[in-house]
Amino acid sequence: xxxxxxxxxxxxxxxxxxxxxxxxxxxxxxxxxxxxxxxxxxxxxxxxxxxxxxxxxxxxxxxxxxxxxxxxxxxxxxxxxxxxxxxxxxxxxxxxxxxxxxxxxxxxxxxxxxxxxxxxxxxxxxxxxxxxxxxxxxxxxxxxxxxxxxxxxxxxxxxxxxxxxxxxxxxxxxxxxxxxxxxxxxxxxxxxxxxxxxxxxxxxxx
Amino acid sequence: xxxxxxxxxxxxxxxxxxxxxxxxxxxxxxxxxxxxxxxxxxxxxxxxxxxxxxxxxxxxxxxxxxxxxxxxxxxxxxxxxxxxxxxxxxxxxxxxxxxxxxxxxxxxxxxxxxxxxxxxxxxxxxxxxxxxxxxxxxxxxxxxxxxxxxxxxxxxxxxxxxxxxxxxxxxxxxxxxxxxxxxxxxxxxxxxxxxxxxxxxxxxxx
Amino acid sequence: xxxxxxxxxxxxxxxxxxxxxxxxxxxxxxxxxxxxxxxxxxxxxxxxxxxxxxxxxxxxxxxxxxxxxxxxxxxxxxxxxxxxxxxxxxxxxxxxxxxxxxxxxxxxxxxxxxxxxxxxxxxxxxxxxxxxxxxxxxxxxxxxxxxxxxxxxxxxxxxxxxxxxxxxxxxxxxxxxxxxxxxxxxxxxxxxxxxxxxxxxxxxxx
Amino acid sequence: xxxxxxxxxxxxxxxxxxxxxxxxxxxxxxxxxxxxxxxxxxxxxxxxxxxxxxxxxxxxxxxxxxxxxxxxxxxxxxxxxxxxxxxxxxxxxxxxxxxxxxxxxxxxxxxxxxxxxxxxxxxxxxxxxxxxxxxxxxxxxxxxxxxxxxxxxxxxxxxxxxxxxxxxxxxxxxxxxxxxxxxxxxxxxxxxxxxxxxxxxxxxxx
DNA sequence: GATGAATGAGCTTTCATTCAT
DNA sequence: AATGAATGAAAGCTCATTCAT
Numbered sequence: 001x002x003x004x005x006x007x008x009x010x011x012x013x014x015x016x017x018x019x020x021x022x023x024x025x026x027x028x029x030x031x032x033x034x035x036x037x038x039x040x041x042x043x044x045x046x047x048x049x050x051x052x053x054x055x056x057x058x059x060x061x062x063x064x065x066x067x068x069x070x071x072x073x074x075x076x077x078x079x080x081x082x083x084x085x086x087x088x089x090x091x092x093x094x095x096x097x098x099x100x101x102x103x104x105x106x107x108x109x110x111x112x113x114x115x116x117x118x119x120x121x122x123x124x125x126x127x128x129x130x131x132x133x134x135x136x137x138x139x140x141x142x143x144x145x146x147x148x149x150x151x152x153x154x155x156x157x158x159x160x161x162x163x164x165x166x167x168x169x170x171x172x173x174x175x176x177x178x179x180x181x182x183x184x185x186x187x188x189x190x191x192x193x194x195x196x197x198x199x200x201x202x203x204x205x206x
Numbered sequence: 207x208x209x210x211x212x213x214x215x216x217x218x219x220x221x222x223x224x225x226x227x228x229x230x231x232x233x234x235x236x237x238x239x240x241x242x243x244x245x246x247x248x249x250x251x252x253x254x255x256x257x258x259x260x261x262x263x264x265x266x267x268x269x270x271x272x273x274x275x276x277x278x279x280x281x282x283x284x285x286x287x288x289x290x291x292x293x294x295x296x297x298x299x300x301x302x303x304x305x306x307x308x309x310x311x312x313x314x315x316x317x318x319x320x321x322x323x324x325x326x327x328x329x330x331x332x333x334x335x336x337x338x339x340x341x342x343x344x345x346x347x348x349x350x351x352x353x354x355x356x357x358x359x360x361x362x363x364x365x366x367x368x369x370x371x372x373x374x375x376x377x378x379x380x381x382x383x384x385x386x387x388x389x390x391x392x393x394x395x396x397x398x399x400x401x402x403x404x405x406x407x408x409x410x411x412x
Numbered sequence: 413x414x415x416x417x418x419x420x421x422x423x424x425x426x427x428x429x430x431x432x433x434x435x436x437x438x439x440x441x442x443x444x445x446x447x448x449x450x451x452x453x454x455x456x457x458x459x460x461x462x463x464x465x466x467x468x469x470x471x472x473x474x475x476x477x478x479x480x481x482x483x484x485x486x487x488x489x490x491x492x493x494x495x496x497x498x499x500x501x502x503x504x505x506x507x508x509x510x511x512x513x514x515x516x517x518x519x520x521x522x523x524x525x526x527x528x529x530x531x532x533x534x535x536x537x538x539x540x541x542x543x544x545x546x547x548x549x550x551x552x553x554x555x556x557x558x559x560x561x562x563x564x565x566x567x568x569x570x571x572x573x574x575x576x577x578x579x580x581x582x583x584x585x586x587x588x589x590x591x592x593x594x595x596x597x598x599x600x601x602x603x604x605x606x607x608x609x610x611x612x613x614x615x616x617x618x
Numbered sequence: 619x620x621x622x623x624x625x626x627x628x629x630x631x632x633x634x635x636x637x638x639x640x641x642x643x644x645x646x647x648x649x650x651x652x653x654x655x656x657x658x659x660x661x662x663x664x665x666x667x668x669x670x671x672x673x674x675x676x677x678x679x680x681x682x683x684x685x686x687x688x689x690x691x692x693x694x695x696x697x698x699x700x701x702x703x704x705x706x707x708x709x710x711x712x713x714x715x716x717x718x719x720x721x722x723x724x725x726x727x728x729x730x731x732x733x734x735x736x737x738x739x740x741x742x743x744x745x746x747x748x749x750x751x752x753x754x755x756x757x758x759x760x761x762x763x764x765x766x767x768x769x770x771x772x773x774x775x776x777x778x779x780x781x782x783x784x785x786x787x788x789x790x791x792x793x794x795x796x797x798x799x800x801x802x803x804x805x806x807x808x809x810x811x812x813x814x815x816x817x818x819x820x821x822x823x824x
Numbered sequence: 825g826a827t828g829a830a831t832g833a834g835c836t837t838t839c840a841t842t843c844a845t
Numbered sequence: 846a847a848t849g850a851a852t853g854a855a856a857g858c859t860c861a862t863t864c865a866t
């Protein structure tokens with residue numbers, strides 16, 4: 001069931017190369033502006049301007065401003081999801097401890113890179129929290145992570161694994177986002193990953 | 207009582223009871239609107255409307271829209287801070303495990319009650335993250351929590367306690383907020399508190 | 413025929429000393445603000461504030477903001493007029509040349525002193541131009557100046573004296589105001605008075 | 619072409635004929651309103667209304683209300699300046715007396731035509747006095763007038779010519795503006811020009 | 825009389841969106 | 846298809862004035 005079918009779906013599916021390029025330009029412009037100046041600065045006219053496209057063209061491919069943002073979020077989620085899934089698959093045979101640490105390390109990188117989209121939009125515009133939240137969880141964390149944990153099921157002492165996954169996901173993402181938000185006082189990447197991994201491992205196995 | 211003196215400080219101090227009521231109405235209206243519909247919906251005219259007050263009156267006591275929000279945040283932080291500090295002091299002699307669980311339980315309540323202000327505003331309007339962030343952490347968590355942990359220092363195995371406090375704070379708050387945001391799938395309050403306490407205790411002592 | 417009878421007349425004629433003081437405070441405050449920050453800054457609330465009087469009281473003595481300004485202009489005109497008349501009377505027996513020079517000298521001083529009221533208000537608020545214009549001309553220049561010129565009628569070659577007076581008045585006031593407005597490039601008080609006197613004397617006698 | 623580049627410069631340069639017409643409409647509407655009702659009456663909404671244009675269009679071409687007025691002043695100064703310069707050049711070979719009279723006659727016409735802009739704006743809004751003042755004096759009076767006077771240097775008895783020019787300029791403009799402001803009592807155009815010319819000629823040559 | 829709280833029309837300006845070319 | 850001119854609801858805010866105490 002494809003989710004984005006109704007209000008946020010692009011007006012026309014671009015079929016020519018130029019059209020595709022236009023759409024790409026708009027999304028890139030929107031992404032750049034939001035990351036550099038925040039959501040409020042991302043007016044449609046400004047986006048069109050930066051994209052080098054007329055405002056009329058912009059509205060030929062996107063029915064509304066929200067549609068642009070939705071596309072942006074979806075794009076980020078898909079890319080990040082794909083990368084994360086590949087990453088996880090490569091780590092399927094690794095030890096629980098190593099796996100957890102590397103996954104957290106990976107999440108830190110991912111959220112630093114795409115995170116501005118997630119964090120900015122999710123925080124500034126509540127409407128998009130659901131979109132990104134659902135997609136995040138469902139599409140690129142849950143399934144594969146679940147598989148990974150199952151591989152180490154006997155090491156894991158908690159009974160309800162799915163609940164633990166929910167708890168862990170938010171423990172981890174909460175800590176990472178806080179770390180990225182605040183210019184953290186006495187912590188560097190390595191230390192953070194170490195500590196959070198510690199917490200997760202202990203939570204799962206002790 | 208030293209910060210935000212200029213741009214956010216009230217325009218005039220109400221001297222009659224009627225005026226006090228007006229100020230209270232405005233803050234209540236703003237709080238209600240923000241909690242129910244978000245920051246974007248909280249236009250000054252709407253706030254005045256809901257408060258049953260003219261727009262002129264609103265601007266007689268608040269120099270700007272942001273000042274209203276700042277007052278809201280400050281108020282929430284002060285109340286929540288006071289309650290939390292009292293709560294912590296009463297638990298000074300309790301065991302580490304009990305203390306952690308009860309504190310997390312308490313934080314869950316606090317953030318459910320005042321948290322919409324923290325979470326909504328902090329997320330939607332980055333400007334306010336500083337205010338709430340600083341006040342939150344520094345004023346009512348850090349000092350007292352630190353004292354509590356020190357009382358159980360010998361049970362705690364991590365070396366750098368302050369770093370651990372940073373990690374824990376964001377692990378806990380991240381998880382709680384996520385739980386409150388998503389109407390969590392297979393979790394209730396008790397379970398959440400239990401799991402997060404578990405994680406924290408294990409992180410500290412194993 | 414008293415001019416200021418209708419829309420600009422004070423609401424009540426103050427009969428007690430305190431009331432008189434209040435009115436004086438308001439006028440002084442208004443004058444100060446207008447001179448220092450311009451007409452736009454002179455809001456009624458600000459005036460009341462500076463006057464140390466409640467806004468309610470202000471409206472007890474003046475029916476509108478314009479009434480305050482009108483009173484201000486009238487006051488300035490009366491004072492300046494009185495001083496000028498006295499000054500002129502003392503110079504009745506002086507030679508035409510000396511008299512003209514000293515009058516111009518005197519006008520320079522007067523307009524430097526009260527002029528901010530005349531110039532600011534007259535320029536920023538066209539409604540008041542008539543008031544001040546009429547009062548200026550009629551009440552303190554025309555009659556006495558006329559008498560002075562008559563004393564030297566035989567030296568004066570122009571036929572239509574009244575027309576000449578009109579021309580001279582505006583030549584003189586125009587030059588003085590321009591001098592006071594621009595921070596004049598290569599001119600000081602003395603030089604200005606000298607040159608303008610020259611022009612007037614020559615105009616009248618050559 | 620170097621000053622007012624930022625805050626007053628047009629927002630976008632109109633590229634279609636339709637847009638040019640819009641800009642023209644806005645300027646015309648603003649000019650009309652200011653001339654007929656003064657600066658205070660010239661609200662942006664009213665200007666847009668009279669121009670038959672939406673408020674949005676107005677702000678597409680002018681970044682602020684002041685920018686409109688600035689454009690108005692600049693336009694008037696440029697046109698008036700050009701006309702006056704041409705006029706003066708044609709009179710270069712004329713006698714001092716004729717020249718002065720014709721120039722004053724010309725100034726009377728110019729200030730009657732464009733003058734409402736100069737006088738109203740210059741008087742009501744001090745900010746614009748600088749713009750119009752500088753442009754007026756420097757660009758279209760000073761240079762050419764100076765040349766004219768130099769051609770008759772031997773007839774002129776005053777020593778410091780430039781100072782005399784300053785005095786004369788303000789004598790003349792002051793008198794003309796006063797004549798145009800007050801609907802002058804016993805004077806017509808011809809008489810005014812005659813008298814003021816007289817004064818100037820005598821001032822210069824006697 | 826005096827106070828100051830309350831009012832609200834109206835101001836400048838923005839920006840998502842539509843429409844004529 | 847593309848352009849960009851045009852739209853107008855709606856935002857934040859001011860200030861002369863009224864009214865309850």
